[in-house]
Amino acid sequence: xxxxxxxxxxxxxxxxxxxxxxxxxxxxxxxxxxxxxxxxxxxxxxxxxxxxxxxxxxxxxxxxxxxxxxxxxxxxxxxxxxxxxxxxxxxxxxxxxxxxxxxxxxxxxxxxxxxxxxxxxxxxxxxxxxxxxxxxxxxxxxxxxxxxxxxxxxxxxxxxxxxxxxxxxxxxxxxxxxxxxxxxxxxxxxxxxxxxxxxxxxxxxxxxxxxxxxxxxxxxxxxxxxxxxxxxxxxxxxxxxxxxxxxxxxxxxxxxxxxxxxxxxxxxxxxxxxxxx
Numbered sequence: 290x291x292x293x294x295x296x297x298x299x300x301x302x303x304x305x306x307x308x309x310x311x312x313x314x315x316x317x318x319x320x321x322x323x324x325x326x327x328x329x330x331x332x333x334x335x336x337x338x339x340x341x342x343x344x345x346x347x348x349x350x351x352x353x354x355x356x357x358x359x360x361x362x363x364x365x366x367x368x369x370x371x372x373x374x375x376x377x378x379x380x381x382x383x384x385x386x387x388x389x390x391x392x393x394x395x396x397x398x399x400x401x402x403x404x405x406x407x408x409x410x411x412x413x414x415x416x417x418x419x420x421x422x423x424x425x426x427x428x429x430x431x432x433x434x435x436x437x438x439x440x441x442x443x444x445x446x447x448x449x450x451x452x453x454x455x456x457x458x459x460x461x462x463x464x465x466x467x468x469x470x471x472x473x474x475x476x477x478x479x480x481x482x483x484x485x486x487x488x489x490x491x492x493x494x495x496x497x498x499x500x501x502x503x504x505x506x507x508x509x510x511x512x513x514x515x516x517x518x519x520x521x522x523x524x525x526x527x528x529x530x531x532x533x534x535x536x537x538x539x540x541x542x543x544x545x546x547x548x549x550x551x552x553x554x555x556x557x558x559x560x561x562x563x564x565x566x
Contacts, residue, residue, distance in 0.1 A: 311353035400514035
């Protein structure tokens with residue numbers, strides 16, 4: 290439970306660190322949910338009041354919260370602890386318990402739906418839609434340039450493409466699929482670990498949508514998901530197979546150190562990173 294709370298604390302502090310304006314409880318709750326931490330409104334309120342009380346955040350009237358200097362120090366400490374966890378192999382053990390086949394099946398389902406949404410977005414986009422996508426990519430690139438996780442921007446980009454597509458059935462389907470799988474932080478870590486240029490695929494998708502080219506948008510989104518599938522397969526082959534026998538079995542899901550408590554899902558701060566909308 291303490292580990293889960295620390296994960297939530299880290300996520301909120303990191304979210305505030307990449308946000309120039311005060312962020313409200315509703316927006317924070319939404320971001321937590323997008324990254325696998327589905328808290329009630331009351332739970333988010335208690336979490337934020339706790340951060341206020343410890344001097345890590347400060348409330349700005351009804352506008353929301355800002356990160357304090359003490360909060361920046363706390364965030365730095367949590368970041369260092371995360372990096373130690375990864376270096377000791379705890380993260381790999383958590384990854385091992387995720388069934389590779391299930392991850393790949395989720396990605397294949399995403400590919401089928403998201404390429405259709407990209408094509409629709411290219412047909413229906415407005416100048417405002419293109420500007421919104423560009424803004425997301427600019428924030429993504431700024432995070433990468435600072436060496437910070439960009440998983441939040443990743444999720445926001447895909448959600449914006451889904452919105453622009455205008456197809457509510459596809460939007461609902463992809464929402465269910467994305468919630469059933471890992472957060473963007475998980476895939477960001479894997480892609481960085483195998484040497485891929487995280488975030489580069491989004492530029493090609495954006496350019497095709499901005500140009501109003503449905504075929505190019507569909508092809509670019511397909512390549513994007515295919516690249517993730519390739520990286521997941523490579524990661525399992527090169528980084529997971531040498532772990533002790535049994536870590537990858539279904540029985541491993543019952544180990545006392547439940548990986549869902551924080552070292553995989555919602556890893557917004559692995560440097561390799563993620564998350565906002």
